Amino acid sequence: MGRLEGKIAFISGGASGLGEAMVRRFIEEGATVAFGDVDSARGAQLADETGARFLPLDVSQEEQWGVAIGSVEAAHGRLDVVVNNAGILGTGPLETIDLERWNRLFAINCTGVMLGCKHGGLAMQRNPGGARGSIINISSNAAILATAADCGYSATKGAVMQMTKSIAVNFARRGLAIRCNSIHPGPTDTPIFTPWRATDEANAALDKALLEMVPMGRLGKPREIANMALYLASDESSFSTGSQFVVDGGGTSALAGM
Numbered sequence: 001m002g003r004l005e006g007k008i009a010f011i012s013g014g015a016s017g018l019g020e021a022m023v024r025r026f027i028e029e030g031a032t033v034a035f036g037d038v039d040s041a042r043g044a045q046l047a048d049e050t051g052a053r054f055l056p057l058d059v060s061q062e063e064q065w066g067v068a069i070g071s072v073e074a075a076h077g078r079l080d081v082v083v084n085n086a087g088i089l090g091t092g093p094l095e096t097i098d099l100e101r102w103n104r105l106f107a108i109n110c111t112g113v114m115l116g117c118k119h120g121g122l123a124m125q126r127n128p129g130g131a132r133g134s135i136i137n138i139s140s141n142a143a144i145l146a147t148a149a150d151c152g153y154s155a156t157k158g159a160v161m162q163m164t165k166s167i168a169v170n171f172a173r174r175g176l177a178i179r180c181n182s183i184h185p186g187p188t189d190t191p192i193f194t195p196w197r198a199t200d201e202a203n204a205a206l207d208k209a210l211l212e213m214v215p216m217g218r219l220g221k222p223r224e225i226a227n228m229a230l231y232l233a234s235d236e237s238s239f240s241t242g243s244q245f246v247v248d249g250g251g252t253s254a255l256a257g258m
């Protein structure tokens with residue numbers, strides 16, 4: 001208890017799945033939490049239940065980031081942690097890519113993360129007492145091993161990994177005490193897969209495909225990813241920046257089946 005005592009945290013895509021688990025975990029450890037999401041109904045419900053503050057946010061819209069982060073600063077006078085978690089699944093394989101869908105995917109998974117780093121990082125530079133903070137970008141195991149089935153998703157998550165390193169080094173070389181790291185979850189049981197679970201057959205096929213990626217033989221639990229975010233949000237990770245934190249049940253450790 002108390003690992004985030006006194007810290008002000010903002011989580012994007014906090015209304016569901018991994019983001020929701022982070023909202024709950026950060027509050028358990030003493031943080032004051034605000035979160036943004038496009039799902040206002042679920043956001044309001046989670047805010048009521050947890051005491052976190054919900055702010056409507058489409059991460060692809062820069063002016064909405066300005067309003068959300070400005071509102072956190074106005075309420076609390078500082079910002080210590082930003083988790084860029086909002087994301088969607090992708091485009092399918094190359095031959096069937098629809099350009100509108102591709103652009104929307106990049107706007108959310110890639111531009112949305114950059115905007116969170118930009119506005120979160122600027123707010124952290126305004127913190128009383130000097131620049132300080134931790135930015136955590138949710139990438140994926142798909143940044144490390146690509147999926148043939150989803151060209152766009154792998155591309156956006158690879159971009160998030162590389163963007164994280166650039167931002168981290170930029171801050172560090174300027175002497176700013178703002179860290180930036182990425183988390184790479186393996187398949188984790190969240191509503192992101194709901195559209196692929198429409199029938200019993202589809203459900204079974206999806207679980208089979210997901211479990212083949214995990215030597216541990218099970219899906220991750222959202223809290224297991226939230227625990228990594230908690231470590232990176234806390235001062236326990238004070239010497240880590242620009243790094244990739246894999247939480248995937250061993251999935252990126254060996255070639256499939258070998």
Ligand SMILES: NC(=O)c1ccc[n+]([C@@H]2O[C@H](COP(=O)([O-])OP(=O)(O)OC[C@H]3O[C@@H](n4cnc5c(N)ncnc54)[C@H](O)[C@@H]3O)[C@@H](O)[C@H]2O)c1
Pocket residue numbers: 012013014015016017018019036037038039057058059060085086087088089108138139140141184185186187188189190191192193
């Ligand atoms: N679940 C997994 O297996 C897994 C694995 C690796 C990486 N990830 C990544 O973790 C992150 C969270 O995924 P999840 O599994 O919790 O999914 P989820 O669908 O349960 O939650 C995603 C949340 O993001 C919100 N969101 C979507 N578009 C948004 C936008 N434009 N602006 C603001 N909010 C928006 C959704 O409303 C939802 O609340 C994503 O970036 C995803 O790519 C998930």
